[in-house]
Amino acid sequence: MTALLPRRGLAQVLALIVILAVDRIVSPQFFDLRLQDGRLFGSLIDVLNRGTPVALLTLGMVLVIATRGIDLSVGAVMAISGAIAAGLADSHGLPIVLAAALGAGLVCGLWNGFLVAVLGMQPIVATLILMVAGRGIAQLITEGRIVTFSSPDLVWLGNGSVLGLPVPVVIALGMLILTAAVVRGSALGLLIEATGGNARASELAGVGTRAMILSVYVWCSVCAALAGVIAAADIMGADANNAGLWLELDAILAVVIGGTSLFGGRFSLVLAVLGALIIQTMNTGILLSGYPPEFNLLVKAVVVLAVLLLQSPKLSGLAGIAMRLRRTKA
Amino acid sequence: MENSPDPAPPLLEVRGISKSFGAVRALQEVDFTLRAGEIHALLGENGAGKSTLIKVITGVFPRDAGIVRISGEEVAPRSAKAALGAGIATVYQEVNLLPNLSVAQNLFLDRQPMRFGIVREGEMRRRAKALLADFGLDIDVAAPLGNYSVAIQHVTAIARAVDLSARVLILDEPTASLDRHEVEILFGIMRQLAQRGIGIVFVSHFLDQVYEISDRITVLRNGRLVGERETVSLPRLDLIRMMLGRELAETTSARASVTEHKAREICASFEGYGKAGYVAPFNLELRHGEVVGLAGLLGSGRTETARLVFGAERADLGQAKVEGVPVRLQSPRDGVRHGFGYCPEERKTDGIIAELSVRENIVLALQAKRGLYRPLSRREQDEIARRYVKMLDIRPPDPERPVGLLSGGNQQKVLLARWLATSPRLLVLDEPTRGIDVGAHAEIIRLIRELCDEGLALLVISSELDEIVTYSDRVVVLRDRAHVEELAGEAIDVGHILAAIAADGAATAHEGRA
Numbered sequence: 001m002t003a004l005l006p007r008r009g010l011a012q013v014l015a016l017i018v019i020l021a022v023d024r025i026v027s028p029q030f031f032d033l034r035l036q037d038g039r040l041f042g043s044l045i046d047v048l049n050r051g052t053p054v055a056l057l058t059l060g061m062v063l064v065i066a067t068r069g070i071d072l073s074v075g076a077v078m079a080i081s082g083a084i085a086a087g088l089a090d091s092h093g094l095p096i097v098l099a100a101a102l103g104a105g106l107v108c109g110l111w112n113g114f115l116v117a118v119l120g121m122q123p124i125v126a127t128l129i130l131m132v133a134g135r136g137i138a139q140l141i142t143e144g145r146i147v148t149f150s151s152p153d154l155v156w157l158g159n160g161s162v163l164g165l166p167v168p169v170v171i172a173l174g175m176l177i178l179t180a181a182v183v184r185g186s187a188l189g190l191l192i193e194a195t196g197g198n199a200r201a202s203e204l205a206g207v208g209t210r211a212m213i214l215s216v217y218v219w220c221s222v223c224a225a226l227a228g229v230i231a232a233a234d235i236m237g238a239d240a241n242n243a244g245l246w247l248e249l250d251a252i253l254a255v256v257i258g259g260t261s262l263f264g265g266r267f268s269l270v271l272a273v274l275g276a277l278i279i280q281t282m283n284t285g286i287l288l289s290g291y292p293p294e295f296n297l298l299v300k301a302v303v304v305l306a307v308l309l310l311q312s313p314k315l316s317g318l319a320g321i322a323m324r325l326r327r328t329k330a
Numbered sequence: 331m332e333n334s335p336d337p338a339p340p341l342l343e344v345r346g347i348s349k350s351f352g353a354v355r356a357l358q359e360v361d362f363t364l365r366a367g368e369i370h371a372l373l374g375e376n377g378a379g380k381s382t383l384i385k386v387i388t389g390v391f392p393r394d395a396g397i398v399r400i401s402g403e404e405v406a407p408r409s410a411k412a413a414l415g416a417g418i419a420t421v422y423q424e425v426n427l428l429p430n431l432s433v434a435q436n437l438f439l440d441r442q443p444m445r446f447g448i449v450r451e452g453e454m455r456r457r458a459k460a461l462l463a464d465f466g467l468d469i470d471v472a473a474p475l476g477n478y479s480v481a482i483q484h485v486t487a488i489a490r491a492v493d494l495s496a497r498v499l500i501l502d503e504p505t506a507s508l509d510r511h512e513v514e515i516l517f518g519i520m521r522q523l524a525q526r527g528i529g530i531v532f533v534s535h536f537l538d539q540v541y542e543i544s545d546r547i548t549v550l551r552n553g554r555l556v557g558e559r560e561t562v563s564l565p566r567l568d569l570i571r572m573m574l575g576r577e578l579a580e581t582t583s584a585r586a587s588v589t590e591h592k593a594r595e596i597c598a599s600f601e602g603y604g605k606a607g608y609v610a611p612f613n614l615e616l617r618h619g620e621v622v623g624l625a626g627l628l629g630s631g632r633t634e635t636a637r638l639v640f641g642a643e644r645a646d647l648g649q650a651k652v653e654g655v656p657v658r659l660q661s662p663r664d665g666v667r668h669g670f671g672y673c674p675e676e677r678k679t680d681g682i683i684a685e686l687s688v689r690e691n692i693v694l695a696l697q698a699k700r701g702l703y704r705p706l707s708r709r710e711q712d713e714i715a716r717r718y719v720k721m722l723d724i725r726p727p728d729p730e731r732p733v734g735l736l737s738g739g740n741q742q743k744v745l746l747a748r749w750l751a752t753s754p755r756l757l758v759l760d761e762p763t764r765g766i767d768v769g770a771h772a773e774i775i776r777l778i779r780e781l782c783d784e785g786l787a788l789l790v791i792s793s794e795l796d797e798i799v800t801y802s803d804r805v806v807v808l809r810d811r812a813h814v815e816e817l818a819g820e821a822i823d824v825g826h827i828l829a830a831i832a833a834d835g836a837a838t839a840h841e842g843r844a
Contacts (some may be wrong), residue, residue, distance in 0.1 A: 021414035167521050182393075185679060185705070186702045186703055186705050187697045187700070187701070187702050187703075187704075187705040187706070188702055190693075190697060190705075191692070191694075191697065191698065191702070193683075193685075193686060193690070194683050194686060194690070194694055195702045197683035197684065197686055198679070198682070198683040198684070200679060200680050201663075201679070201682060201683055203662055203665070203693070203696075204640075204642060204662050204672060204674060204680055204681075204693045205662070205695040205697040205698055205748065206662050206663050206665070206666030206667075206695050206697070206699055207694065208663060229408050260453075265685045265686070266685060309480065
């Protein structure tokens with residue numbers, strides 16, 4: 001039966017190709033790229049650029065989910081870090097702005113990790129606390145207003161370009177490489193997968209499961225904080241009510257599309273980020289097609305269903321039976 | 331084998347069953363015959379195809395070829411529920427009932443007595459009580475099933491099956507987690523059911539029990555039928571030969587001769603070590619090159635002692651020393667750091683990480699010991715995995731296979747490999763041979779001795795006294811969560827151990843009954 005299962009990653013790549021093809025049909029200029037003022041423009045670049053926040057969230061979320069956890073607070077953490085960055089941008093230098101915003105993410109992550117790893121709370125409940133409270137904290141920071149700024153440094157972070165690519169895309173790529181290097185270059189990847197696969201057994205094998213769980217929540221929140229800074233830099237302001245709203249769900253979706261089970265264990269960083277791109281490619285395609293954005297949700301649901309069906313072992317089993325039937329008839 | 335002259339067709343007749351999983355042929359042309367009123371043992375090594383055969387008969391797996399007849403009538407159930415409809419019920423080792431529901435609800439699940447669409451709780455309890463009384467059980471049927479011992483859960487599952495008018499009852503390793511007394515109860519029930527004309531298929535690794543209870547034995551090996559024999563006319567050695575297909579290496583020879591060979595150095599010692607409400611304080615010295623056996627009934631404090639020694643549980647009394655140096659064992663990490671290893675009794679929940687590969691499972695403890703920043707390279711991992719797969723003869727010899735797909739015996743070997751890879755000074759093995767076939771059983775005992783000869787200290791728990799006597803240099807006997815006696819040298823024999831366990835009274839043993 002294993003031979004009939006799609007190779008790891010095949011389903012996701014196929015899905016992305018199909019969606020890209022559909023995008024090409026609804027928008028004939030979809031693959032057009034042009035260079036202007038040393039920066040590339042085009043729908044593909046747009047997909048990458050718009051997909052950055054979710055891709056960053058996904059990098060942390062996939063590790064959390066691999067430990068059999070979940071982090072619902074990432075959207076709220078984005079709002080907090082965005083509010084801090086916007087508030088400090090015009091009075092402080094970029095390093096301090098970044099340090100403060102990411103530091104806030106670190107604290108949020110420690111809080112989540114403390115609740116889950118030390119107090120043993122269920123992750124969905126533990127992170128729900130910050131999901132609700134975090135947005136309130138962000139609103140307190142912005143005093144309920146939309147805080148705008150004009151610091152060119154921070155604006156550059158959201159709208160500048162490096163080697164023709166938008167800065168957010170470069171940052172996301174850098175974070176993917178950094179995360180992959182840390183996780184797969186050290187023993188972290190194996191120990192996270194072991195913890196998610198069977199925490200009791202891992203603990204008895206001497207794995208520091210608590211430290212493992214704490215660290216993934218911290219990383220997840222730091223990634224979310226970075227996404228929050230980029231989102232704020234993009235619109236040159238912080239909107240505590242709407243920054244990162246519902247993006248935790250997109251991030252979870254991206255992880256699932258990327259083939260990581262919500263029951264923990266095996267994970268793939270690259271496929272999870274690919275999942276984030278699949279979601280954004282759909283979003284952009286629908287915007288370009290001229291259909292009302294409400295369709296987005298419906299189409300998203302259909303594509304998710306398709307990807308999950310492709311990954312389902314039961315379906316592969318059915319396909320195997322169908323093939324055998326055909327062979328016996330022939 | 332077609333020597334039954336009686337014209338009535340057998341109760342369950344299986345002919346020419348084949349089943350493949352991909353390229354693996356799990357069953358090839360297997361025949362099996364069960365007569366009404368007999369207890370028929372189905373035996374074979376791990377991976378011989380027993381579970382697959384059961385699952386094919388009960389419709390859990392579709393079969394590739396062959397037929398199944400019940401009383402001469404062909405059946406082809408497509409699910410366990412359909413099989414039940416055809417009169418075939420299965421009770422698995424892990425009881426598949428709902429522990430959070432009451433005993434009565436479990437017995438009448440899906441068929442509760444109703445009036446006006448409302449479950450008649452009183453009526454259900456009355457009938458449940460009557461039903462269990464048939465099986466010699468008098469318990470509170472309104473209490474959650476999970477509150478009762480595994481033995482009672484088993485009896486409940488059997489009672490449910492029989493009440494659902496099962497004529498064929500398949501018991502898959504029913505005695506694996508029962509103590510002697512509970513086994514007796516179960517056997518009594520099995521005999522009673524057989525007298526009523528029910529055919530029972532009994533799958534077990536305990537050959538003593540097979541000889542005690544079964545009328546006939548069918549042996550499978552590598553997915554093929556080896557043969558069917560009357561139990562009384564099959565000497566044990568012949569049976570083992572049928573199961574293994576090779577001469578069994580000498581399994582029993584006491585180690586008594588090697589003891590006192592040299593004054594052994596103390597590896598780890600525990601003084602007044604204990605935890606309130608867990609295990610009474612005990613003194614224990616573990617020496618290099620020595621096997622210490624822990625004997626006692628289920629619940630006597632054996633596993634608890636092992637967990638304290640390893641550090642999986644924190645002691646609140648006493649002092650532990652490793653090579654004479656006082657240490658604190660607060661967590662498994664501490665144990666691992668001091669060179670301890672622990673193979674827990676519950677392989678599936680506490681041991682293996684089913685989804686990860688054999689390689690990853692083997693290197694896990696070593697990697698945890700080395701820490702995050704000194705990762706084993708893929709080459710080193712492959713090397714370690716290959717070495718232990720070869721050394722312990724782990725089958726199939728594929729380091730990349732998810733360990734959950736291996737048989738129990740091979741999973742146990744993977745766990746041993748996990749600890750051996752850390753070059754431990756002390757290994758704690760909790761029931762290392764439980765649920766393992768005869769061949770792997772002998773191999774693991776041989777391994778225990780070899781490791782010991784290499785200077786390792788071993789603390790081994792086993793319910794099989796013969797086994798403990800075979801490899802132990804000293805035996806600690808436990809009763810009621812306390813260490814009550816330590817036997818050494820000539821004093822180690824089954825009789826002495828039993829005497830120590832049974833001393834002081836009839837108060838023990840009755841844990842099954844509520």
